[in-house]
Amino acid sequence: MTEEELIQACRKQQRRAQQRLYDRYSPVLFGVCKRYISRNEDAEDVLVESFFKIFSNLEQYKGEGSFEGWMRRIVANEALMFLRRRNLFQFDIEIGDLEIAAPTPVHSELAAQDILHLLNQLPTGYRTVFNLYALEGFKHREIAAMLGISINTSKSQLALAKKKLQGMLGMDYEEEVVFTEQNDQEEL
Amino acid sequence: MNAPKDVFDLFREKESLLYEMPAKRNWRRIERRLDLAQNRSRHTLGTRKSALVGSALVLTLTFSGLATLHLYRQSPLRLKETTFTVETIAPAPVDPATGTFLEVGRAIQAQQAHIPEGNPGQELIVRP
Numbered sequence: 001m002t003e004e005e006l007i008q009a010c011r012k013q014q015r016r017a018q019q020r021l022y023d024r025y026s027p028v029l030f031g032v033c034k035r036y037i038s039r040n041e042d043a044e045d046v047l048v049e050s051f052f053k054i055f056s057n058l059e060q061y062k063g064e065g066s067f068e069g070w071m072r073r074i075v076a077n078e079a080l081m082f083l084r085r086r087n088l089f090q091f092d093i094e095i096g097d098l099e100i101a102a103p104t105p106v107h108s109e110l111a112a113q114d115i116l117h118l119l120n121q122l123p124t125g126y127r128t129v130f131n132l133y134a135l136e137g138f139k140h141r142e143i144a145a146m147l148g149i150s151i152n153t154s155k156s157q158l159a160l161a162k163k164k165l166q167g168m169l170g171m172d173y174e175e176e177v178v179f180t181e182q183n184d185q186e187e188l
Numbered sequence: 189m190n191a192p193k194d195v196f197d198l199f200r201e202k203e204s205l206l207y208e209m210p211a212k213r214n215w216r217r218i219e220r221r222l223d224l225a226q227n228r229s230r231h232t233l234g235t236r237k238s239a240l241v242g243s244a245l246v247l248t249l250t251f252s253g254l255a256t257l258h259l260y261r262q263s264p265l266r267l268k269e270t271t272f273t274v275e276t277i278a279p280a281p282v283d284p285a286t287g288t289f290l291e292v293g294r295a296i297q298a299q300q301a302h303i304p305e306g307n308p309g310q311e312l313i314v315r316p
Contacts (some may be wrong), residue, residue: 013226015219022215031206047210048217055222110198111206134196135203165195 009057024117029075035131036079038120046082118168126161133158
């Protein structure tokens with residue numbers, strides 16, 4: 001069954017098709033949940049809620065863009081709502097208009113547990129912005145709107161997350177921070 | 189040794205390592221929620237259907253009432269358009285048998301005894 005056929009069948013509320021869709025995508029989406037939420041039971045709750053929303057709102061998916069991307073966004077939103085409800089966001093550190101100048105090379109072989117361990121070491125604010133920017137591909141402008149923070153706060157959180165991750169990876173690394181204002185449009 | 193990578197790229201590449209099939213109970217939880225939502229939706233649909241039938245009935249009755257009223261208001265106009273004429277009706281010939289029967293009836297009535305009107309203190313006594 002192709003993805004399109006599966007979506008059509010799910011729109012008709014066919015339970016077998018819904019289960020097939022779940023079997024196909026739940027590992028990926030559960031991975032997304034775990035990146036945002038450290039506690040496994042909480043990640044499962046977010047996954048259940050996300051799939052319920054996916055099945056209930058399938059009519060809204062118009063076939064523009066990837067289906068997996070659409071579902072990932074729902075999961076990310078659901079995870080953010082969960083964190084917000086639990087008051088887990090802390091964005092009290094703001095450096096100012098900063099930008100990390102260049103990609104910093106790292107040498108590392110990581111296993112799944114290492115990645116989760118590293119992400120879980122980050123404060124919720126850092127981790128959330130890092131996930132949204134580096135892994136979901138959102139812009140700082142979008143992240144700021146989603147989290148109700150300023151663009152600079154989003155940038156600060158990302159820079160600090162990156163710095164902390166690189167520190168944990170044991171790299172000889174000097175964070176190169178460049179204060180910019182004129183490049184904001186490109187960065188956004 | 190692998191080539192150096194940016195920390196973002198590293199996490200992007202390794203993201204798939206986090207893919208993991210969630211516990212079976214989670215599908216059952218989703219199923220339960222979907223069932224609940226479907227039942228709720230059916231109930232809402234049933235209520236909406238009833239409301240729709242009720243509204244249709246009210247509309248039909250209202251429409252019928254209005255139509256009747258309209259026709260009733262139009263009827264005097266129709267009367268105005270109607271022409272009335274007065275014609276003299278010739279007396280119908282009387283059947284001799286019927287005539288005889290009527291005369292016999294009148295004779296019996298005439299033969300009936302007159303009951304006089306009494307005064308206070310008097311008593312009416314019927315003697316066959």
